[in-house]
Amino acid sequence: MFEKILIANRGEIALRILRAAKELGIATVAVHSTADSEAMHVKLADESVCIGPPAARDSYLNIPGLLAACEITGADAVHPGYGFLSENAKFAEICADHEIAFIGPKAEHIRIMGDKIEAKRTARALGIPCVPGSEGGITDDDEAMRVAEQIGFPVLVKAAAGGGGRGMKVARTALDLSEALATARTEAKAAFGDDAVYLEKYLEKPRHIEIQILGDGLGNAVHVGERDCSLQRRHQKVLEETPSPALNQDQRQKIGEICADAMRKLKYSGAGTIEFLYENGEFYFIEMNTRIQVEHPITEMISGLDLIVEQIKIASGAPLAYRQEDIDLRGHAIECRVNAEHPATFRPSPGKILYYHPPGGVGVRVDSAAYQGYVIPPNYDSMVGKLIVQGRTRNEALMRLRRALDEFIVDGVDTTLPLFRALVRNSEIQDGAYDIHWLEKFLAAGGMDHHE
């Protein structure tokens, strides 16, 4: 096991990693920019090192600075958290070159999954379901119809050379197809000088469902259930829950096993998340994140695993201590990402927290680096903390979330707490009847207009 872990991150995830290290009896080094010298994890760490000015490129992304900090403190491992250098294959390699353990997967796997095309190719090869479509460009209408019927309507006609929505048309039925093809080709020709198009399955109201996996790099891997992260605004997850209200036990087990099996084949090492769009019972691979994710606590709540501890153990060379049949998921968990933003306009609200009182009691977990008197700097993301609740049933979790939200006080800055207080009282959320467009529609329809 490691002697001393350097935490190459900030905010709540830095504190999360610090807590895991402390519970393992491992010494901690906090690194921080000049803007973060008052951060909670800096105060709690065994040692701290200032590595640069506020701009992330000069501090949290400053590889020489991080390695120098390892050198002067004698840290033998680095945990990159999420964001920043967590999916930087070069950083993982440089750490290895300096004989510092990178707590994350092999650089090779970070690199593959960081390249959209390579990731999809790899996923397909590993048996992970992807969005079906034509293999290459299509010029012939009859061929297009054959492919469309094979993948099923609606289909998306896309310029092969395209991007940014230009030359994209949806054909909802066979009757629409030739017109969609013609229009897409004309637009593609005009925009890119190339009228080749390809077809892809079009998803109208997908959910975002992701599978948590753990592998030990020795060919052992398990899945730890799914997370439903469909409540998003501008592609940012807002509220996550597990299990997904949309899946049954068979579906969960099937997609989970596909993912775990893929990771066994890949000899993947560490924690990872395979993200899917889900519609009408089918899963479609989006990408794989080769790091811990913001929403990992809900998986911890229902599995009893400590995912950061697992990451550390795996990075230290330990094989998985459990097999798939040992993973026993129980109850229901929900996470709200509480941001320092106006709950209706989402205008960021950095500044000083004048009063802070997190909720407590049974089934409530708060992962937050905030405290009364803490100044949320304007330089980084606006997360104040994560409120996580668990219950034996989804209803119990929702009722618990409601009461916990009502106890949570953060004064001095705007927060998104009122948004969650509205969501937890919304009947569609209560019914689990939402997709990735739901939240933006709710906001556009004035769902938060009555907020003062």
Added chain:
Amino acid sequence: MFEKILIANRGEIALRILRAAKELGIATVAVHSTADSEAMHVKLADESVCIGPPAARDSYLNIPGLLAACEITGADAVHPGYGFLSENAKFAEICADHEIAFIGPKAEHIRIMGDKIEAKRTARALGIPCVPGSEGGITDDDEAMRVAEQIGFPVLVKAAAGGGGRGMKVARTALDLSEALATARTEAKAAFGDDAVYLEKYLEKPRHIEIQILGDGLGNAVHVGERDCSLQRRHQKVLEETPSPALNQDQRQKIGEICADAMRKLKYSGAGTIEFLYENGEFYFIEMNTRIQVEHPITEMISGLDLIVEQIKIASGAPLAYRQEDIDLRGHAIECRVNAEHPATFRPSPGKILYYHPPGGVGVRVDSAAYQGYVIPPNYDSMVGKLIVQGRTRNEALMRLRRALDEFIVDGVDTTLPLFRALVRNSEIQDGAYDIHWLEKFLAAGGMDHHE
């Protein structure tokens, strides 16, 4: 189910009950003395009623005031918490007379268990093991030896008419017995004018182990494992854990089943705790508490049950929704009672909390009615709150407790946090090698002398 619950208590248990009621969608009425108008549960309750001046006898023990508060708010149930009126059979009866549900057992069972002699008689009749001894007074040495050999040495020779330690002698072996008998008789004669003595098993280093039970009053009952509450100071529990480091699975199951079976025979209704002294593999009944206990959260952490919710459901007439085989205890939980007292002298320290920051993160639960700016009144007990941790193993729970204690900040008053920081680092505590005398010995030996 009830429409509105009046919470006839204060402090953290009042908040605990409020949280459970909110999660069940039941309206809440907080009652409070004039000293508690700023209490958190008063602020969070749907309604609040001031029922009297600070003295408990005029407020929290004021039965007419509580009933009037029910009347004017229309509450249809009362939760008495612990302490105050929670084990007052008369209050339970008066509630019934006023058609207000008392969330607790039948008055009859409160009364039986409130009478030491009656309780022991009932326990014995129900098959619960009690301290073995002679049935009545013994005058003959040979008979004494027979009884002593039957119950096993060491034995305690007690004046039948006695009390207050007068006429009590320990005989560690058969060789000591006749001298002990003679001395006890002489003392008994001198003190009480009666030389009749009786014998009882003498426990040298017992642990305090208690069994949580739930019954529905219809003959169904389960046990929810044990709690080891051996760490005590002046008969006050300080730190509790479950499972007990002293029991194995067979012992747990055996004593648990005895208790559950006794409650089935009794048709006990609600939550209750059967307290034992435990030594050398044997259990000896002390008393039964017919209410929720301070340390109930550790049982919740390993069972997944919400015991307050269960109390409410049972009081509303619902039969138990689970059988013994459905109770699945997992992992390990520890509770620290954080009091506003000096950690070495235990001098109470009421006053204003100037800064309050509870710990967070995985496996940490804080049940506390404190907040920054809250004034701990001098009128009641000194509890600031309870820190509860859970882990998959005892070691994980201990490491988690250590890091959570280091995050916990309560400024403005003295607290016992430093005591717990010392205990969690003590090797005997880590080994689970403690009995009911351990803490007082630790303190007497200067265990906290180095505390500033």
Added chain:
Amino acid sequence: MPKTPGSKPARDTSSDIDAGLVREIALLLSETDLSEIEVERGDLRIRVARQTFAAPAPVAAAYVAAPPAMAVAAPAAPAAPEHDHADVLKSPMVGTVYLRPSPESKPFIEVGSHVTAGQKVLLVEAMKTFNDIVAHKSGTVTAMLVDDSSPVEYDQPLMVIA
């Protein structure tokens, strides 16, 4: 580090600021239990503040369903400070207050009535029992703070006898 706001260059002369006025306002704030006084006239602005640290005690967040219109808790607090403490007759118990002996009767007393110490002025019903509430001093009833048949808390102001 939080930068001090307003580091813009100052060119104006400061001599027109009346230091005495600032002092007076500051002392005024000190004397009172206010937390902030701000005075503005033309381009002159004076603001004095005190962090009373009336720590925003945990309160049910705004979204909490508004409590049912319950007369019990609300009136007590605002009403009290307006009257001399010694003049306020407070409820000795929790219950329901009655201003008249029976629904058909006239009220025991009304605003303007003269009462003598010990005189029955109200009833509070608790547990089906009617409890006499008597005047704590002699004087004139200058304000009635509760309505007939309304619930009252312990220590809730009932009327003012001045």
Added chain:
Amino acid sequence: MPKTPGSKPARDTSSDIDAGLVREIALLLSETDLSEIEVERGDLRIRVARQTFAAPAPVAAAYVAAPPAMAVAAPAAPAAPEHDHADVLKSPMVGTVYLRPSPESKPFIEVGSHVTAGQKVLLVEAMKTFNDIVAHKSGTVTAMLVDDSSPVEYDQPLMVIA
């Protein structure tokens, strides 16, 4: 906890500001139990404030094992305020500082040395690379704030050139 040292007058060097007025307002704040006084007139704004409650920010509790004797964090804070900010040469990177080109050599400079802006005065090693640290101004070295071969943080004061 870090108490705000007395008062914090608007940060400016303009000679137009009546220092006496600022002083008077600051003293006024000290006298009273107020936390803030702000005066504004035209372009002039004077604000004095005090953090009345020394909010004890979360700190590792007393029982936390004392951190290993690590020279990195500690010296920076106390050393800095003693010197005029502009005179302090700070580390542009995290690493290990060396006062001499090689273990056998003499130090680049010593207290009392005269240096010219741009002159190499120290080395900071990071990732096996030695980086020249040059004087940010010309003057006399009046204090050396780090020891040879000690770890330094970003922005940590290294020496004073006055």
